[in-house]
Amino acid sequence: MTNQPTAVWDSLKRDAEERRAAARPYVQEGKVVAADDTVALLEAVIRPGDKLNIEGDNQKQADFLAECLCKVDPAKVHDLHMVQSVLSMGTHLDVFDKGIAKKLDFSFSGPQAGRLAEYVREGKIEIGAIHTYLELYGRYFMDLTPRVALTVAVSADKNGNLFTGFNTEDTPVIVEATKFKQGIVVAQVNEIVDEVPRVDIPGDWVDFVVQAPKPFYVEPLFTRDPALITDSQVLRAMMVIKGIYGEYGIQRLNHGIGFDTAAIELLLPTYGEELGLKGKICSYFSLNPHPTLIPAIESGWVKSVHSFGGEVGMEDYVAARPDVFFVGPDGTMRSNRAFSQTAGHYALDLFIGGTLQIDKYGNSSTATATRVAGFGGAPNMGCDAKGRRHATPGWLKCGEEYGIQSELVGDLPRGKRLVVQLQETFREKLAPGFVEELDAVKLAKNANLDLPPVMIYSDDLTHIVTEEGIAYLHKCTTMAERMAAIRAVAGFTSVGMQEDPAETAGLRERGIFKTPADLGIDVARANRSMLAAKNVKDLVKWSNGLYNPPARFRNW
Amino acid sequence: MTNQPTAVWDSLKRDAEERRAAARPYVQEGKVVAADDTVALLEAVIRPGDKLNIEGDNQKQADFLAECLCKVDPAKVHDLHMVQSVLSMGTHLDVFDKGIAKKLDFSFSGPQAGRLAEYVREGKIEIGAIHTYLELYGRYFMDLTPRVALTVAVSADKNGNLFTGFNTEDTPVIVEATKFKQGIVVAQVNEIVDEVPRVDIPGDWVDFVVQAPKPFYVEPLFTRDPALITDSQVLRAMMVIKGIYGEYGIQRLNHGIGFDTAAIELLLPTYGEELGLKGKICSYFSLNPHPTLIPAIESGWVKSVHSFGGEVGMEDYVAARPDVFFVGPDGTMRSNRAFSQTAGHYALDLFIGGTLQIDKYGNSSTATATRVAGFGGAPNMGCDAKGRRHATPGWLKCGEEYGIQSELVGDLPRGKRLVVQLQETFREKLAPGFVEELDAVKLAKNANLDLPPVMIYSDDLTHIVTEEGIAYLHKCTTMAERMAAIRAVAGFTSVGMQEDPAETAGLRERGIFKTPADLGIDVARANRSMLAAKNVKDLVKWSNGLYNPPARFRNW
Numbered sequence A, B: 001m002t003n004q005p006t007a008v009w010d011s012l013k014r015d016a017e018e019r020r021a022a023a024r025p026y027v028q029e030g031k032v033v034a035a036d037d038t039v040a041l042l043e044a045v046i047r048p049g050d051k052l053n054i055e056g057d058n059q060k061q062a063d064f065l066a067e068c069l070c071k072v073d074p075a076k077v078h079d080l081h082m083v084q085s086v087l088s089m090g091t092h093l094d095v096f097d098k099g100i101a102k103k104l105d106f107s108f109s110g111p112q113a114g115r116l117a118e119y120v121r122e123g124k125i126e127i128g129a130i131h132t133y134l135e136l137y138g139r140y141f142m143d144l145t146p147r148v149a150l151t152v153a154v155s156a157d158k159n160g161n162l163f164t165g166f167n168t169e170d171t172p173v174i175v176e177a178t179k180f181k182q183g184i185v186v187a188q189v190n191e192i193v194d195e196v197p198r199v200d201i202p203g204d205w206v207d208f209v210v211q212a213p214k215p216f217y218v219e220p221l222f223t224r225d226p227a228l229i230t231d232s233q234v235l236r237a238m239m240v241i242k243g244i245y246g247e248y249g250i251q252r253l254n255h256g257i258g259f260d261t262a263a264i265e266l267l268l269p270t271y272g273e274e275l276g277l278k279g280k281i282c283s284y285f286s287l288n289p290h291p292t293l294i295p296a297i298e299s300g301w302v303k304s305v306h307s308f309g310g311e312v313g314m315e316d317y318v319a320a321r322p323d324v325f326f327v328g329p330d331g332t333m334r335s336n337r338a339f340s341q342t343a344g345h346y347a348l349d350l351f352i353g354g355t356l357q358i359d360k361y362g363n364s365s366t367a368t369a370t371r372v373a374g375f376g377g378a379p380n381m382g383c384d385a386k387g388r389r390h391a392t393p394g395w396l397k398c399g400e401e402y403g404i405q406s407e408l409v410g411d412l413p414r415g416k417r418l419v420v421q422l423q424e425t426f427r428e429k430l431a432p433g434f435v436e437e438l439d440a441v442k443l444a445k446n447a448n449l450d451l452p453p454v455m456i457y458s459d460d461l462t463h464i465v466t467e468e469g470i471a472y473l474h475k476c477t478t479m480a481e482r483m484a485a486i487r488a489v490a491g492f493t494s495v496g497m498q499e500d501p502a503e504t505a506g507l508r509e510r511g512i513f514k515t516p517a518d519l520g521i522d523v524a525r526a527n528r529s530m531l532a533a534k535n536v537k538d539l540v541k542w543s544n545g546l547y548n549p550p551a552r553f554r555n556w
Helices: A011-026 A035-045 A063-070 A090-097 A110-121 A133-140 A171-180 A231-248 A259-274 A291-298 A315-319 A337-346 A393-401 A405-409 A439-446 A479-489 A501-509 A536-542 B011-026 B035-045 B063-070 B090-097 B110-121 B133-140 B171-180 B231-248 B259-274 B291-298 B315-319 B337-346 B393-401 B405-409 B439-446 B479-489 B501-509 B536-542
Strands: A051-054 A080-086 A101-108 A126-130 A148-156 A184-192 A208-211 A252-255 A284-286 A304-306 A350-354 A357-359 A418-422 A463-466 A469-472 B051-054 B080-083 B101-106 B126-130 B148-156 B184-192 B208-211 B252-255 B284-286 B304-306 B350-354 B357-359 B418-422 B463-466 B469-472
Touching: A011 A035, A011 A184, A035 A063, A035 A184, A035 A208, A051 A063, A063 A090, A063 A148, A063 A184, A080 A090, A080 A133, A090 A101, A090 A110, A101 A133, A110 A439, A133 A171, A133 A337, A133 B337, A148 A171, A171 A184, A171 A337, A171 B337, A231 A259, A231 A350, A231 A393, A231 A418, A231 A463, A231 A469, A252 A259, A259 A291, A259 A350, A284 A337, A291 A536, A304 A337, A337 B133, A337 B171, A337 B337, A393 A418, A405 B479, A463 A479, A469 A479, A479 A501, A479 B405, B011 B035, B011 B184, B035 B063, B035 B184, B035 B208, B051 B063, B063 B090, B063 B148, B063 B184, B080 B090, B080 B133, B090 B101, B090 B110, B101 B133, B110 B439, B133 B171, B133 B337, B148 B171, B171 B184, B171 B337, B231 B259, B231 B350, B231 B393, B231 B418, B231 B463, B231 B469, B252 B259, B259 B291, B259 B350, B284 B337, B291 B536, B304 B337, B393 B418, B463 B479, B469 B479, B479 B501
Parallel strands: A051 A080, A051 A148, A080 A101, A101 A126, A148 A184, A184 A208, A252 A284, A252 A350, A284 A304, A350 A418, A418 A463, B051 B080, B051 B148, B080 B101, B101 B126, B148 B184, B184 B208, B252 B284, B252 B350, B284 B304, B350 B418, B418 B463
Antiparallel strands: A463 A469, B463 B469
8 A cells, every 4th residue: 555644635724724824814704804904814825836716707797806806916926727607897808918817718808808808829828628618617626626715796795705696696606616625615695784685605605805996887688679689580589489489399498699589589479479479488597687678478388487697777676586596595586507507508598699700501600700709608508418317399390300319329219408599690791600611610720729719519509590590400321411501501602502492392391301381381470560669668568577687778 | 469468377376485485484584494493384385286306317316305205185285287307216116106196207217117107007297208307307397397396505694695516416407497487496405604705596596495304315326346347348448449449549539437447437547548548539528527537537548528427425526627627717627417418428539338138120219128227328429410510420321321321311421429328148147148029028018108118229329349359230221131240249149149240241341230350459458457447446546635435335
């Protein structure tokens, strides 16, 4: 035996104790540190080379802690490895500019995607990988455990108990991974209170709390003004409701962000009702509280919504609908991105969203050659969850139709998740929606990535919906046939121009391609008059005044 | 607009308040209910038709609450829909016998698999579906939210704060889903204390706590006595270490339960060291605290282990190794099955385990015709996680070798999870390990299941290891070729007897089939002398006396 009885097995714990001891001068009562001492606190508890999580969620931001991190002395704190789900504020990149951080593992970088690509080219940032949210959380318990987490909550008591409330998002999973691997947890809060409305994170799990000078920033990410929905979007939404949701009896789903899916939500109480689909589709959602879902909820369509995060202005509405949303004993929603993504991966029968580019094979991406935007949660929901073992009718039907099933698993039955991409053949500025090669391939070269950032791979994609019709791609038996089906819906793009009309006619006969007419949809009816709400004001009315849209969405 | 301003949107909340009011006579101080009043408490808070979770984990059991549930009056409480991850105690089936419960959605039923199949045939139980753990948790936030959860913890204070400690397992995810959808949470605990050692579940989230007459039952599920490992298992373990772990540089993995994987663990400090693989493989695990991993940990192989649950006797050892395990500020491990399965799905490069049957296509199952055993976590880890977007060398290599990649995604690169099945060609009583058709197919008919309970599907399986050698199945370009590769390792089973030697020779040339000799392994060395520990006593020595094996494993 070669074991080491004198080896040290608690070096992480000893190190954390040293860091906490160094921070002691800044601690007031309990675990409270004054805002003015925050930079000093961070210099005390962060060491060079640490894996650092800054929250950094899809919506809420530990913005004060991010600002303070930019002010630490790079001689003391440098070479950090940032492991954060979202990189969305200027400060998240400033730390790389200042030499405080070096490496980045993340999921989504929306507004900072261009600057991120620039920094990578300049060698200021080394990218580990771009992840799906749930994938990154998984790595927090494996090989990317944060040494220090800078988190954010609505309020805290002096013992560190946190109330994260409506915008819980990623906080529980970050704090659990960090604290139980002997890490340090710092939380910024809007206020220190005597007693929190409910405990979302137990005080034992938190080392320091700081009352920030102003409330944390939250982005209204899922608000879409119905006034901006086009007739073309209404047409695609009608096709989806009749040709996919109705056809497969889709009860459990997620809608990506965008006007296309907002149109679907707003057609449920009108076109959906007309088709007699109420109760037969769209009963259960993994979804942020989309304002455009209000009319469907109010019309009794929706049984349950579990949310990844909140949505600005929806607080009172959600609180008043606890039969539908997950709401705590204190009356506030508890969102939870880790669990909503878990449901999104394993309990959904369908994921639908928009994209920027689809290649001739059916791979899609929102990347462009100069923006490292990341994925968020889409690949986790927009893929076939291979570990799934429970059956639902729509999932089974899609599996029965799957053209290459026997090459994959022999004679055994298996279902398949429906993954739908809504696409315009041409977007703004005539950018084609279908391309020979994804810009993601160029980006991977530019940004030195191991893999092109593909949002949804071809073998996971089952349906493409364009103004031309629906391609039921999963029914194809070969890649060649799949490519023909893509050409059929690709319109006048370079991919679509290669369409062979005889081939397309064959696909139509076999139900692999369906036009609006094949689906029994009168294109003349596809216009905005079908929408249950025509503008934000209508949504407020539907909510009986409970929805309180952000100022920039109020134009009345 | 057709919204309903007078509609009731808080019926679940009102109903829960009624239930809590009905339970009020049994509540002593705070949230405490006396053990003697537990049956009355359950009759007050459970209503006919409820979705009920009884914990029911892989290891720890809410056994007292399960006994009490069997004693409720079926005239008051009936037609329950049980949604629980594990069905392992007699009481879990007694509730169906007594007419208290009717329907079951679950993940694993190990010791009760035979009786479960019998009840299904007799119409006493209607099975919803058999799930992977993480899949069932996902449904808790979608369409299978428990109305009442009967959970279990080590201790509670009077306000309901729970300490779940070493055996946290499923508790957090069950309680969160139940409580925030206005459900009722009852916890049995070993003792009511003034202050819990740490808060694992905040008291806000718990309605009632009961001190059970005796500590909850925990099954030592992952303990394997090295004395029972065979030479044949040592051979397979050598092949795995050299031909798979070494070949692909596998750093992040999970080991299924069993002697085969125990053999691998015990060969790391001997054979692994000899091959110079220390630091290059097996650094990160999602794994329960396997006693057979102690020698590898003590020899400095393992950087991190995150655990689904605990393992009886490993408490002190784990507490003394906080650099490796996830341990709380109180000094006790926090396990968490939901997060460990998340890591197991998205952050693993390899899953390896044993099975009972593999069919000629490569589908495998542990089901027999008369036992509804379920899956546990295997399919979640033993599948290709399609939403994964980060790259590691072994995952990329497996993807590059994947024979049907271009038919699936065109010319884009993508990695692939390694999924390995260890199999003896014949098990005890000459039961063949390879079959024409899985018994699972018969079982599905017998038990009226929507799908045969397949543990791992052929397209997810990359390697089979038998005493004949390793089949690198993912390299095959067609199902016909894959079937030939399976025949090559299937020995004298009916599947193996159909082997065509010329075809096998061709597969060997292409590296799709490798014998021990091809791998440079001297079969004569494959014996028990290679094991770092020969018996349980050796494991205790390796642990410096910290491992405290259960009595039944002590034979010295």
